[in-house]
Amino acid sequence: MKPDSVSIREISKITGVSVATVSRVINNNGRFSKETEARVKKALKEYNYTPNLAARGLRTKRIATVGVVVPDITNEYFARITLHLQERLFARSYSTIICNTDEKADIERRHLDMLLSQQVSGVMYISGTPHAFDRLSHLPAVFIDREPKMEQETGNYSLIESDNYLGGALAARELLQKGCRRLCVFKYRDDISTHNAREAGFRQAAHEAGLRDGDVRVEIVPAVSVEQGYQRTREVWQAGGFDGLFCTADALAVGAAGALRQQGVSIPGQAKLVGYDDTAIARYGAVPLTSVHQSTEEIGRLAADTLLQIIDGKQPEQRHITLPVHLMVRESTGGHTEEA
Amino acid sequence: MKPDSVSIREISKITGVSVATVSRVINNNGRFSKETEARVKKALKEYNYTPNLAARGLRTKRIATVGVVVPDITNEYFARITLHLQERLFARSYSTIICNTDEKADIERRHLDMLLSQQVSGVMYISGTPHAFDRLSHLPAVFIDREPKMEQETGNYSLIESDNYLGGALAARELLQKGCRRLCVFKYRDDISTHNAREAGFRQAAHEAGLRDGDVRVEIVPAVSVEQGYQRTREVWQAGGFDGLFCTADALAVGAAGALRQQGVSIPGQAKLVGYDDTAIARYGAVPLTSVHQSTEEIGRLAADTLLQIIDGKQPEQRHITLPVHLMVRESTGGHTEEA
DNA sequence: CCCTGTTGAGTAAACGATTACTCATCTTGC
DNA sequence: GCAAGATGAGTAATCGTTTACTCAACAGGG
Numbered sequence: 181m182k183p184d185s186v187s188i189r190e191i192s193k194i195t196g197v198s199v200a201t202v203s204r205v206i207n208n209n210g211r212f213s214k215e216t217e218a219r220v221k222k223a224l225k226e227y228n229y230t231p232n233l234a235a236r237g238l239r240t241k242r243i244a245t246v247g248v249v250v251p252d253i254t255n256e257y258f259a260r261i262t263l264h265l266q267e268r269l270f271a272r273s274y275s276t277i278i279c280n281t282d283e284k285a286d287i288e289r290r291h292l293d294m295l296l297s298q299q300v301s302g303v304m305y306i307s308g309t310p311h312a313f314d315r316l317s318h319l320p321a322v323f324i325d326r327e328p329k330m331e332q333e334t335g336n337y338s339l340i341e342s343d344n345y346l347g348g349a350l351a352a353r354e355l356l357q358k359g360c361r362r363l364c365v366f367k368y369r370d371d372i373s374t375h376n377a378r379e380a381g382f383r384q385a386a387h388e389a390g391l392r393d394g395d396v397r398v399e400i401v402p403a404v405s406v407e408q409g410y411q412r413t414r415e416v417w418q419a420g421g422f423d424g425l426f427c428t429a430d431a432l433a434v435g436a437a438g439a440l441r442q443q444g445v446s447i448p449g450q451a452k453l454v455g456y457d458d459t460a461i462a463r464y465g466a467v468p469l470t471s472v473h474q475s476t477e478e479i480g481r482l483a484a485d486t487l488l489q490i491i492d493g494k495q496p497e498q499r500h501i502t503l504p505v506h507l508m509v510r511e512s513t514g515g516h517t518e519e520a
Numbered sequence: 521m522k523p524d525s526v527s528i529r530e531i532s533k534i535t536g537v538s539v540a541t542v543s544r545v546i547n548n549n550g551r552f553s554k555e556t557e558a559r560v561k562k563a564l565k566e567y568n569y570t571p572n573l574a575a576r577g578l579r580t581k582r583i584a585t586v587g588v589v590v591p592d593i594t595n596e597y598f599a600r601i602t603l604h605l606q607e608r609l610f611a612r613s614y615s616t617i618i619c620n621t622d623e624k625a626d627i628e629r630r631h632l633d634m635l636l637s638q639q640v641s642g643v644m645y646i647s648g649t650p651h652a653f654d655r656l657s658h659l660p661a662v663f664i665d666r667e668p669k670m671e672q673e674t675g676n677y678s679l680i681e682s683d684n685y686l687g688g689a690l691a692a693r694e695l696l697q698k699g700c701r702r703l704c705v706f707k708y709r710d711d712i713s714t715h716n717a718r719e720a721g722f723r724q725a726a727h728e729a730g731l732r733d734g735d736v737r738v739e740i741v742p743a744v745s746v747e748q749g750y751q752r753t754r755e756v757w758q759a760g761g762f763d764g765l766f767c768t769a770d771a772l773a774v775g776a777a778g779a780l781r782q783q784g785v786s787i788p789g790q791a792k793l794v795g796y797d798d799t800a801i802a803r804y805g806a807v808p809l810t811s812v813h814q815s816t817e818e819i820g821r822l823a824a825d826t827l828l829q830i831i832d833g834k835q836p837e838q839r840h841i842t843l844p845v846h847l848m849v850r851e852s853t854g855g856h857t858e859e860a
Numbered sequence: 861c862c863c864t865g866t867t868g869a870g871t872a873a874a875c876g877a878t879t880a881c882t883c884a885t886c887t888t889g890c
Numbered sequence: 891g892c893a894a895g896a897t898g899a900g901t902a903a904t905c906g907t908t909t910a911c912t913c914a915a916c917a918g919g920g
Binding site: 861865870871876881885887889890 | 909
């Protein structure tokens, strides 16, 4: 048990070969005899050699670390993506630095500066605000969910998202098919492409079913939280209500369900609900929630692979990947018509 | 817009002072005149200088990064602690590398090797298994929730946990007070101090109320998941059932509620439930769940501060901190006796 | 006027690993 | 037997910062 980790130089002394050779053995790079290899490897193990990533990174200018920028890690949907991302990257022996921005531009900026200082080889932007995009200009990047608004075509990035427009449409069709006519949408903010697309898809499907613009009420909420959903539902209910509600995030729908239940409104009898993301709280919540499902595993896997491709200098097959979504139908819209 | 970040040497060239002076200005270390300072700072800003942390870390052998080892980031309780941890550390300009172990010893080991390679200045162990503890032997460490089994008193660590024993006792008292007599406990694994303490506290309180050992059935479950809770509840219900169930994690209780509801068992009428951690799913679940609350914010804050103290070489005030818990009483035990 | 202390700033040696060169030795074909 | 390629391994420069030494210039006390 050596107290601290030994360096390549000490291994060199011990084995009697030069540091260059030790380095070659470690990286399996260049030529060396079988015996040398064996001797060095034995010493490496015996003395519990741990490579100094700072030194390596300094010399090679590339470090097997990527930054993951996420707005809120306690959001189950983001946490799942992050998890799968990390698994995949770790399998490729990359480590990840996860940064929580809380949607604050200044925090994001500081995180980004830190990541640049660390010389990370790429950045993964989960649902990122476009604010600090110029900061990472030339760095390999993959955006998940939200499309960055960019000034110039810097190009070194990819976008992966699921079909939000379709998701919104599916939600609308489900509510319409179950007989709803007075629709309402709770949308998170008005400047996020993801949530805007969900609303647009919803509207379009409502249109196609013959509803007019006035029949769809849209409420913009400033946060994805159960409290917001609860609060808004009470307000809207006072002001006339709805018979079908689509929330662009599950937490809002959970809050809505709570508010409705408390006011004695039956679900799905008097009002039907559809959420988005199909999180655990949707599946096992007060009212099992019909929700639009997107595979966090696939998103994570794809995003990781794409980022690594960009880092390796290969052009990713596609700059923009859109994944399918499907609707999980549950009690909140009255149906056990789950189609797996 | 320079394409890549400039180095200290280039700033030196630009300003006409030596690299040493530039470094001094950057670190506000050593002597330099006001004018020099101004000139250098201007250049730093103008050329968008970003320190190379690899080089700095190599030279100083300390890097402002700590590793956070967590079993499952999608678990809301862990995610919350991680979040608060990160906020606090970030405020002290430390960055964090979050590692998800999935409770697997080998993954944990690899993560730990990586953290050592990164020369992190400390490690935060959220609910960590003790497996790889020898690996970090001399590294500053803080353990949250679970006590590491250690061979020798290496001493360079602290433990922060909440009062699990009391939490278990509170759960028992609530169930007993509401009239339950046939108790059951779903405990996560049998080798985790946290969950063992919760059970022990529960048992002790039951004892004090006059119940005998036979009156408390204990089921050990291999995972904290809704599915496990659901499955076990069906089994136990076949085998005689209970009128009061305590789950050492909320997800289990949510699954139990689902199973009971499906079998037509009324909650809290025929069976009462108590969970642990007071997660969102407990508050807004199918049956609002009575649950033992522990402040993730306080845990995170305290853990971060303690770790930084150890890193700075100060002995933390206390090696072992136990935080209070309290019971949130909700519908699953039939009571709106919430006492804030 | 000299001695001493302070101030501002430069020189150069690390830190640990990688890698372009170089070179001695060994193979092998003719 | 020898030119030429293959093989194994060493030398030393380099990555960007920090920091222990120096040292010149200057101020002030005696």
